[in-house]
Each structure stands twice: as structure tokens, then as C-alpha cells.
Amino acid sequence: MKKELLYSGKAKDIFATDEEGVILAQYKDQATAFNGVKKEQISGKGRLNNLISSLIFEHLKDKGIRTHFIKQVSETEQLNEQVSIIPLEVVLRNVTAGSFSKRFGVEEGIELESPIVEFYYKNDELDDPFINDEHVAFLGIASAEEVAFLKEETRRINEVLKELFSEIGLRLIDFKLEFGRTKDGSIILADEISPDTSRLWDKDGQHMDKDVFRRGLGDLRDVYEVVLARLKERG
Ligand code: UDP
Numbered sequence: 001m002k003k004e005l006l007y008s009g010k011a012k013d014i015f016a017t018d019e020e021g022v023i024l025a026q027y028k029d030q031a032t033a034f035n036g037v038k039k040e041q042i043s044g045k046g047r048l049n050n051l052i053s054s055l056i057f058e059h060l061k062d063k064g065i066r067t068h069f070i071k072q073v074s075e076t077e078q079l080n081e082q083v084s085i086i087p088l089e090v091v092l093r094n095v096t097a098g099s100f101s102k103r104f105g106v107e108e109g110i111e112l113e114s115p116i117v118e119f120y121y122k123n124d125e126l127d128d129p130f131i132n133d134e135h136v137a138f139l140g141i142a143s144a145e146e147v148a149f150l151k152e153e154t155r156r157i158n159e160v161l162k163e164l165f166s167e168i169g170l171r172l173i174d175f176k177l178e179f180g181r182t183k184d185g186s187i188i189l190a191d192e193i194s195p196d197t198s199r200l201w202d203k204d205g206q207h208m209d210k211d212v213f214r215r216g217l218g219d220l221r222d223v224y225e226v227v228l229a230r231l232k233e234r235g
Contacts (some may be wrong), residue, residue, distance in 0.1 A: 033214040048224040049194040067189040083180025087122040093174040168230035173199035
């Protein structure tokens with residue numbers, strides 16, 4: 001049922017399937033940071049992100065969020081509805097960290113009074129630049145109504161995710177989402193949600209996400225295993 005390779009990304013390979021409109025995402029063991037400058041093979045990472053992302057997408061579906069997720073089909077693979085990806089990385093921040101702290105010269109760990117949504121233009125050659133609504137319109141990426149929807153939907157997803165992670169003792173600091181357009185033109189959540197694409201801090205402030213790799217703090221598999229085990233335990 002897995003057919004030709006449609007696209008090979010940094011973290012996933014995307015294959016066509018026998019079924020029209022359905023693609024298979026195969027999660028890779030590769031870890032990258034700083035737009036691919038730091039790169040390593042970490043065996044087992046693909047499995048961890050596929051399983052974590054599948055559980056999170058199932059949960060979002062239960063909470064009424066439309067996503068591209070259909071089902072997990074193996075340890076490293078899931079079936080997704082085929083969409084046309086909108087070239088935006090939509091980042092939501094609950095707490096200061098990472099590039100936000102660097103850009104604005106503020107320490108990490110400050111709770112934001114209300115969450116901040118940011119857009120980055122998904123373009124490796126340009127190093128995913130920070131852009132605003134007016135740049136999005138200029139580039140013809142999305143209409144004003146669609147931008148409003150992206151922000152609103154991201155805030156809604158944040159509420160669901162914050163609660164889910166808090167139930168398993170983790171603080172959701174920030175995360176990145178990607179959305180896609182379906183054939184009928186509606187916009188739905190796509191890509192993945194995992195410790196690769198979010199920042200999760202344990203009660204004592206320990207990093208339970210890709211910062212373990214970015215910052216050379218240890219073996220990311222150890223903390224991803226904990227995130228997966230807690231999500232599974234929650235049921
Ligand atoms: N993020 C991501 N992919 C990217 C850039 C960022 O998934 O290409 C996630 C990152 O894991 C974090 C959030 O988006 O949860 C905000 O990242 P930030 O802008 O602080 O950049 P970073 O410090 O990761 O370079």
C-alpha cells in the first residue's frame with residue numbers, strides 16, 4: 001500500500017498510498033537543529049515521535065480539532081489526509097524561551113500574560129524568516145480571513161495541549177504548528193506535534209524536548225520515552 005516517495009523532509013519521508021488523497025508519513029531517526037546545521041542519527045527517535053504525535057492527534061480529534069491524522073499504521077508510520085501545506089510555521093508561546101528570548105533580550109521562563117502567536121515563512125533557503133500578517137498577504141500565502149483562522153485555531157489547540165500536558169506534569173512552553181488546505185479548500189492542522197516541535201518543561205524546569213539535543217544536555221531518547229510513557233499511562 002506504500003507507493004512512491006513524494007517528499008523527503010528533515011524528520012519525515014512522505015509516500016503516496018493506494019488510496020487517493022491519503023499519504024503515509026514515515027518518521028525518521030534523524031535529528032536536526034539550527035536549520036540542519038547540527039545533524040545526527042538517533043535510532044529510535046522516529047518511533048518515539050510517531051507514537052507521541054499519534055497520541056496527541058487522537059486527543060485533539062477527541063476535542064473536536066480537525067487534523068490530517070487518520071491512523072498510526074506501524075511504530076514509525078502513520079496515514080494522513082493529503083493536504084497542500086501552507087508555507088508558514090505558526091508558533092505559539094506561553095512562556096519566553098528560545099528565539100523569542102534571544103530576539104527581545106528577555107530571560108527564558110517568563111510566563112506571558114496572554115499567549116503570543118508568531119509566523120515564520122517556511123523557506124529553508126531564507127532560513128525561515130520571522131514575518132507578520134502583512135508579509136503573509138504580500139507573499140500571497142494566505143488571505144486575511146485565513147490568517148485570522150490560523151491564529152484562532154492555534155489558540156484553541158493551545159488550550160487543549162496545555163491541559164493535556166499539565167495532566168502529565170509538563171509545562172507547555174511553546175510549540176510550532178503547520179496547517180494545510182484540503183481539496184475542498186478548508187484549512188486543517190497537519191505535520192506533527194511532538195517534543196521535536198514543542199518545548200516541554202518538567203516540574204523542576206528540566207527540558208523534556210529537543211532542547212536536550214540542541215543544547216547538548218543528554219540523550220533526547222531518555223526524555224522522549226518519559227513523555228510517551230506518561231501520555232500512554234494517561235490513556
Ligand atoms: N520549532 C520547530 N521547528 C522550527 C523552529 C521552531 O518545531 O523550524 C519549534 C521549537 O521546537 C519551539 C518553537 O517552535 O517549540 C519555538 O521555537 P523558537 O522560535 O524559539 O526557535 P529555536 O529556539 O527552536 O531555534
